[in-house]
Amino acid sequence: MSIENIKDKFLKGEIKAYELEDIIFRDVHKCKKEDWGNACKDASVLRIDFLEQKLGKKFNHIRKHYDDFCSIDKKTTAIEQIIGGAVVPLGFGGPLKIKGNHAIGEFYIPLANCEAALIAGFNRGCNVINESGGVRSIVTKDSMTRSVIIETPSIDDAFKLCEEVNKKGELYDEMKKAAEREGKVSKLVDIQTFQILNEIQLRYVFQTGDSMGMNSATKYAANAVKVLLEKYPEMKLKALSGNMCADKKSTHINVIFGRGKSVQTEVIIPLEVLKKNYQLMNENGEIIKEIEPRDIERINYSKNYQGSALAGTLTGFNANVANTIAAIFAATGQDLAQIVESSSAFDKAEVLKNGSLRFGVFLPCVEIGTVGGGTSYATAKECLDMLGCYGAGKKPGENAKKFAEIIGAAVTAQEINLLGTLACGDELASSHIRLARGK
Amino acid sequence: MSIENIKDKFLKGEIKAYELEDIIFRDVHKCKKEDWGNACKDASVLRIDFLEQKLGKKFNHIRKHYDDFCSIDKKTTAIEQIIGGAVVPLGFGGPLKIKGNHAIGEFYIPLANCEAALIAGFNRGCNVINESGGVRSIVTKDSMTRSVIIETPSIDDAFKLCEEVNKKGELYDEMKKAAEREGKVSKLVDIQTFQILNEIQLRYVFQTGDSMGMNSATKYAANAVKVLLEKYPEMKLKALSGNMCADKKSTHINVIFGRGKSVQTEVIIPLEVLKKNYQLMNENGEIIKEIEPRDIERINYSKNYQGSALAGTLTGFNANVANTIAAIFAATGQDLAQIVESSSAFDKAEVLKNGSLRFGVFLPCVEIGTVGGGTSYATAKECLDMLGCYGAGKKPGENAKKFAEIIGAAVTAQEINLLGTLACGDELASSHIRLARGK
């Protein structure tokens, strides 16, 4: 078939949208390996043509932003039924001085977002941090999990199975072996057990190098659980994911155990640095308000703890961590649905005896990768490259940890700035308005 | 100055990154109104040049995806320090038959994401729904909020102020008037009061037409609170946002009161439709497993409720709502940080006496807009257009409600598919692997 024939059949519904790549590759490009990318592009064009015709509209920008979203080696595409790209405005903030174990030096942070004032505020936070000598940022835990529901005949069977797994004997070893069979760098580091009556959840815990690891963890957990099911035919797999993982939900279990990277940050901000950066001026340029460390300390208490406690949250003891997480995730090809739990954060602000402010953020579950997922697509790759952490690290996991440290540092800049701004008074509103686009 | 001079000064640090637009517009384009867009583009190029030089790297794709992220009328840019665009692969799913109050008919849903198998699964969910006659999707609440902390001298003052606001007398009216002063379509519909000792939080509740409304709500709340502070000089504004809003955090208060749009969906799936769509076959193509409504019902119980309860969540009683929310938000220029709370969801699955499955999703706080924010940028606009809900509705709020109904319906397709897939056995793992890109 020619491309015209294919289009014709497709528009008539005789070819399905998801079949286009394979048919075009076979019929138009004669299965020439180097043409797989062209076949994908052609398929994308046919689909956008179809939508335009069907809906009587034009989608010129979408089609314009098609990047090479396909893999020649594996003859796959990024996702199914691609029609192009969704573009999020991309700016940058910084430089931000980071003192991590892996991220050391000054960094420019790519931030994809649509919120006027976000980057301006970020930059003010960077100033505060830089003038304080930089922010310490460290990864304290590293793991990826999948929790599987096993249904057993009785509470006794469930209990015995937990005991069996917990003693880390033969069953554990065989499951570990099966789990790690296909993984090059991934390791099973624990299997946590949770019994609820005749069901148990086995929460498989992996370290997956520089990849975010959710897909690997799923696959490896499936392999591990097969060993168990073969050995105990009376046990039944109820669901390969039982929501104790917990993926893409705000949960306390991720706070307790961590998931992805747990990051902790710290910066000691001298009184003068704070004062200088958060002054409120009147129209004559006269300073009418300066903030002090104590103001930040009390707003952290009233808003981030007391307010959040009254709002009813398990993960949101912070000012606005999600903004920074979302902007970096969108820039770097991370799984955007994981913004949900990766934004879990606990701020701390404490005035020290010398008058300085100790400030830091605890992020228990930042789920990120520098290989796999969307990290290798054109702009994502460049953004990771901008941070010096695209791809696999020299040691497995090194790049992902560096990336996590950068995220922790960036979040810290944004948090200190928002708290400082709130302490200044009603500036939150006015800064938003002043900078907003409002086309 | 010529553009070369400006670049030179910028690279030397004599011009700041954020000043570029204005200087170029003034010096290079001589303040010609129609050249504002070119000035912005020039500024973006200089910044990306700067980053390339500074870091010794190339960012060709980022610069390639610059869209016209500026507004000529207001001489503003989307965000500060733009360097181009971050591209997320964009596919589409559907058609999905929706029976809403505003969204009526078959829809193609744009989904921006990096997760192989997501759209394939979505389409299977659409099949299930379409073969069941479509999904009902309605908006049951509509509001946007900002909660402000007021510090009062004592618990008695705080109590009296709450009483004063609650009685909806003069103070309330004056605050309402101030709040609505600048809004064209926005209305203040309530002020909720929460006392914690000598502090109170005033949670201003607005309806903001077709815009998501967070920025407006902030501005209007600031105006309202000024009235209060002038009237009661002993009261003090502690923070313009007190985390009981609650913005970009997973909270129970948003479940109770709703925020953005509350959406409820419902589809009655006949036994045969379910069976047909979720069969597990062996290598010979023989059916080895068919699922039944009861399987979905029990997985919804074990995973979405029992599992989530044990995981410790307030908002995550669902399988994977965040995936769909994130994919639609990224496609349509929504605030990606609001994926956090917009993903709050409660699934329900119940086998009816006739053997069918009643399935639905309750989304208490989907925070979306069809005007403002990132909705007018090139690809976002086209994606909203694809859904027939770009811009302001004929009646204020109509388009946003239509969009919310579509989101509810799309989420329902994805949820029913994931639960069906899990019920089939270990397919979650294998489908991920089969379709993954793995460049």
Next chain:
Amino acid sequence: MSIENIKDKFLKGEIKAYELEDIIFRDVHKCKKEDWGNACKDASVLRIDFLEQKLGKKFNHIRKHYDDFCSIDKKTTAIEQIIGGAVVPLGFGGPLKIKGNHAIGEFYIPLANCEAALIAGFNRGCNVINESGGVRSIVTKDSMTRSVIIETPSIDDAFKLCEEVNKKGELYDEMKKAAEREGKVSKLVDIQTFQILNEIQLRYVFQTGDSMGMNSATKYAANAVKVLLEKYPEMKLKALSGNMCADKKSTHINVIFGRGKSVQTEVIIPLEVLKKNYQLMNENGEIIKEIEPRDIERINYSKNYQGSALAGTLTGFNANVANTIAAIFAATGQDLAQIVESSSAFDKAEVLKNGSLRFGVFLPCVEIGTVGGGTSYATAKECLDMLGCYGAGKKPGENAKKFAEIIGAAVTAQEINLLGTLACGDELASSHIRLARGK
């Protein structure tokens, strides 16, 4: 039958344990009204005899503590199958200076508990408060609730029913009338609606005077819901209690809306008062540590907010409120199962500019009564009498509010003491040990 015959038949199983009162009253006491109490006592003795014989053990103390747990007028007993009384050691603390709206003056607080050091610590807290001029304690909300699940045919029916109730028209009025029919002082003050797909929960909100009101609320809600079910035969009562009440569970909904009495307290503690009361001495009686307001402030932050946030709680942002709640509830005949939610509490500690400590506790849902329930039993009645708030107030609800203010004040004494003690160092352990009974 004689009492011997009855005993004989009872031991043989021919008479059931719960039938004893009626049979003895009829056969032995010939239905003489004034002998109902004796019949109850006789029945109680037979039951304890039965248990002793059955188990081969002696229960002399239990039988000794039989109080007159029966009502002659209504021929009822406190609970079914009474065998006597369970005795909890009862001490008292105070005097505690309270500045409430109803509780004004110095109070001795009855505290029933088994925890050595609790009263000693309580008294130290009273000292701190008294030396600071007393504690302000006020009731800010008053309500009792029952939430009923109604199942409707569809999400649209559920939505319409919510709208119907919310508009407070005819249906609301009729339900209100039915609810209040049998109540003398109880008033229906609101019906809150919560939709989850095709179910709704109607949360009936009552004010019930001086009684705790849970039983009344249940009965009145049942009456109200009958009106609805008759009017809308397609609606179905799924459960008369749907857990959004929320009774005897720790929930955030009770924090948001209050249940029972919401109490707020406040005391300004001068620096010197704090120092004097919390000194750590070495064996020579030399002061080795004095605490300052700042210590309390920081422990409140690190323990009550940061620690509790990490522990995963919605209601437990305090040091040990449950101790005081339990001790007063046990002394005064309250429903001990309601200790669960009545212990919900949020502490606040803030150093003021003058160096004093502002300290207070917010208790959103203290569920108590001074009439009904166990309040009229012998020791309970005396304990309420000790506080000057037994029985119905002159104005309905006045006594219950007075009682709630006392509880708030007592909790405040206990909290400030525990935080002060913790700030002193490891005294928590040693004070427990020094005073423990350890028979």
Next chain:
Amino acid sequence: MSIENIKDKFLKGEIKAYELEDIIFRDVHKCKKEDWGNACKDASVLRIDFLEQKLGKKFNHIRKHYDDFCSIDKKTTAIEQIIGGAVVPLGFGGPLKIKGNHAIGEFYIPLANCEAALIAGFNRGCNVINESGGVRSIVTKDSMTRSVIIETPSIDDAFKLCEEVNKKGELYDEMKKAAEREGKVSKLVDIQTFQILNEIQLRYVFQTGDSMGMNSATKYAANAVKVLLEKYPEMKLKALSGNMCADKKSTHINVIFGRGKSVQTEVIIPLEVLKKNYQLMNENGEIIKEIEPRDIERINYSKNYQGSALAGTLTGFNANVANTIAAIFAATGQDLAQIVESSSAFDKAEVLKNGSLRFGVFLPCVEIGTVGGGTSYATAKECLDMLGCYGAGKKPGENAKKFAEIIGAAVTAQEINLLGTLACGDELASSHIRLARGK
């Protein structure tokens, strides 16, 4: 001094309330060891006299219920400032057939409470269970915890200290040794570490035999932490209890790890047993409604999970577990403040293929003891004796586990009954009313 002199001085305020025992013992009883009990009794009488005189009221019942609340060997009293006893009406329910590992056979359950209908309902639940062959009840975890806050100089110090503890080397061993020094049966079984920035919480986990163990855990943790503080002088003890224990608060951490005893129960209820026990009759005695296992299953879903999820809870996925916990705790001398977290419970109801109902309750943190605390006081001791589990078990911990199994079984009876009753319709209201005392 004579007793009259002492009374005189006490009433004048020259002797403090808490000093009475010692002075009377010394002056009146001349320190004769066997008279310690009399001295205590005398002191109690003087105090009640004082209160009567001070308040102008009579407290005859309180004084009447004085039991021998003192220990001769250690010259201590149960609590400070005893004036007598608070009596809670005590009934019993059962027999209940329990199939535990330690509790095997039929049990009569002592229930101290003030709620009419509670025991009647409990008995109906026992019938259901007995007719189903009894309930399986097992303890799956056993531990008591105290979590201590250590403040360190920096996030790095905090991280290193966590690592040091986690590696279970020398520091761990020395702390374990110090912790166990004074304990006869108690063992330190784990030290969990939680870092939040520059603070860490060390959650010491003990097994404490048959005692509830909170006081021991505190003392032992204090001893352990002293080792650490001596070794690392730069670390600072911030609070000996940091709310991650978590004692007397409803928390998710206790659900995840358990505290006290974790109990799981299971009963398979045949269709006919359920039908027979939950019939609704009209006034002519005709059956108008019978319930089926499916009704229980759906109410468990709509009320205990969906309703509780919407109410915002972490621990209350059950119908009314607190009632039973409170009634048994009050009867048996447990710490009544621990009703708060001991009531955490997750019900499960599932219709099996043969039409029976699998029903069970998971109680993650039942904190109880059979020695120590209030267990040895007169009526408490007899109630424990009634259950055959007073005092230390033959093997340490055996009696406490037996007791926990009984509690789990009793809770199960109460839960199945409440769900069955709710399924019958509006009986909750009417049964309460029919049986209520209403003096």
